[in-house]
Amino acid sequence: MTRRTVGPGQTEGQERRLELALQAAGLGEFEWDFARDVFVVSPRMAAIIGIEPGETPAEGGRGLDRLVHPDDRERLARTREADLAERDAFDSEFRHIRPDDGRVIWVRVAGIIVRGPDGEPASITGIVEDVTGRRLEEERRQQLMAELDHRVKNVLATVQALAVQTAKRTTSLPAFLQNFAGRLKALASANELLTAARWRGAAVDHLAAAELSALAPGQTSLEGPELFLTPRAANALSLALHELAVNAVKYGALSVESGHVDVRWGLLPDGGFELTWTETGGPRVSPPGRKGFGTTLLQQVTGRELNGAVEIDYQPGGVRARLRAGAQAVAPRPETVPEAPAPRPPETVAAANGAASLKGSRVLIVEDAVLLALELETGLSEAGAEVVGPAYELEEAMALLDRPIDAAVLDANLNGRSVTPVAEALSKRKVPFVFATGYGEAGGAPGGFDAPVIRKPYDITQVAAAVAGLLATS
Known part of the structure; x- marks a missing residue:
């Protein structure tokens, strides 16, 4: 404090400890002397709010209002008047414009009101704290919560759409459960990778590995540059790879030990990318007689979600699919890049002739x-x-x-x-x-x-x- 005396019973050592405590807490102190109508500003407070230390006119409390953000001045004035009239303490947070460098910071001002014999305020002793970091963190948290709410609703809407569309094109409950569960797993894999990268993007090779590593590790090959996709594109590609993989396991190259799937991708001159899926060594292929939801998802949904197009060629020697995506689907390299997913063993499923028996257990x-x-x-x-x-x-x-x-x-x-x-x-x-x-x-x-x-x-x-x-x- 610019002017301070050691009070009755207060030692120099106690005064020094108080000074050190205020410094350690990052607090600046002040006094508002009503009789002289001045603010007495300590060097620590001056350093926080960007003004000169010492005495400055209080002007009935409005002396520093010109440095308060215009959007907060009226609220601060109302709070101050109410506290002076009704309370013995005050505590307020507002935005302050530093006059030395123009920066806008959030400050917390709190103090004790000392009243005279007539009950009117005689002085206020208080502290000032820079709470910009906490305020920014609160804003970020609110933004994250809003973003999370948005994503959860999108995921729920996607799951609902998958359930409805899968049900419309499935003739039995077991088939529906199998198809729907597989698509949910594809979405879960993509979301797991996105979460690891703080939802900044997912790598194409990670998405492909997550979908194919557990199906036929020795029958697949992946090749392409490091390439990251936006969350929307990552979910779309994950579902597309899942549909292609399921078809390959049921009818195509992965249905026999001699088959092979080659997945390659690369950037396009316009900033987008192209991925090709090529099956070889499997049974002879012919176009499907019925268009299921998987085909619709590939040919219509995936292309639109990637801002591109999907072409599927049912060649006799094996299916060949080409997925083109626009530049909007490509994301910058995230600051946090997760490690490639470890190959997972195929998950145990019930035998085709019936569910596992746990009788007596x-x-x-x-x-x-x-x-x-x-x-x-x-x-x-x-x-x-x-x-x-x-x-x-x-x-x-x-x-x-x-x-x-x-x-x-x-x-x-x-x-x-x-x-x-x-x-x-x-x-x-x-x-x-x-x-x-x-x-x-x-x-x-x-x-x-x-x-x-x-x-x-x-x-x-x-x-x-x-x-x-x-x-x-x-």
């Missing part, structure tokens, strides 16, 4: 999402299991561990808490378990446990088959 379900827990309970019960639980919280799961359990299905995260204590307890009892999780760990099971992982969204038959496999080997 006691299976613990630990899942915090109620709908998923109910789906697991129904599916495992239909497979013959006696369900223990479901447990939705960590404490519920731990309390169920004293019951007879043959196997368990664990969600990795229970309302923000790790399921590790449950997994450790099961491991000590030599009870096998499978993780059914939405987390995209590339390095194996969560927590480093030696356990199968089924990644959400999943088909319930995958979980039942994984549990059956555990019981068969335990």
Whole structure:
């Protein structure tokens, strides 16, 4: 403070400690002397708001209002008048324009009002704090929440459209569930990569590897430059690669061991890119007799989403698809580039002749999402299991561990808490378990446990088959 005296009982050491505390907290102090109508500004406050230290006219509190952002002046004046009339303290935040460099900063001003015998304000002693960083962080958080809300709604709308369109072109419930689950997984893979890059873009090679690595690792080849796509284009390409891969597994090159799929991509002169999918070594190919949703998705939806076009040539020697995308689909290289997804083993699915049998087994379900827990309970019960639980919280799961359990299905995260204590307890009892999780760990099971992982969204038959496999080997 420019003028300060050591008060009664206050030592020089205490004064020094106060000075150091204010400095450490990044605070500047001031005094408003009503009798003399001046602000006494400390060097620390002067450094924060960009004015000279010392005394400056208060003008009834309006002396520094010219430095307040025009949009905040009226609100600040109202708050100040109300506090002076009714309270013994005040606390306000507003934008301040530094006169020395013109920067706009957010400041917090707080103080204690000392009143005279007549009840009128005699002085105010207070502090000033630069809260620009916190304010900017709050704004970023609000922007992120709004962006997240927008993305979630887009994802839900996409999932709804996929469900409706898949249902319209599917003749049986099992076929619908299989086709719909596959498309959901393609979207999940793309979103996992986008999340790792903070939604700034996803690499084409990562998208292709995520879709093809688990299908036929030795029958596919990928080649092209590092190329990143916008979130919209990444989702579109992921779905397109999924449709091509499913057709190749059912009818094309990946339906036989001698077949091969070659995926190549490159930039175009206009800033877009082109990707070619070439199948060889498979059975003889002919154009499909019926146009399903997969074909519609490829030929109409994918092209529009990529601001380009898709051409599919059903040559006798193998399908050849060419996807062209406009420059709008290409994203700059993100600051955070995730590692390439680790090759994942094919996920266990139920045998074609029926669901896995869990007859007589006691299976613990630990899942915090109620709908998923109910789906697991129904599916495992239909497979013959006696369900223990479901447990939705960590404490519920731990309390169920004293019951007879043959196997368990664990969600990795229970309302923000790790399921590790449950997994450790099961491991000590030599009870096998499978993780059914939405987390995209590339390095194996969560927590480093030696356990199968089924990644959400999943088909319930995958979980039942994984549990059956555990019981068969335990």
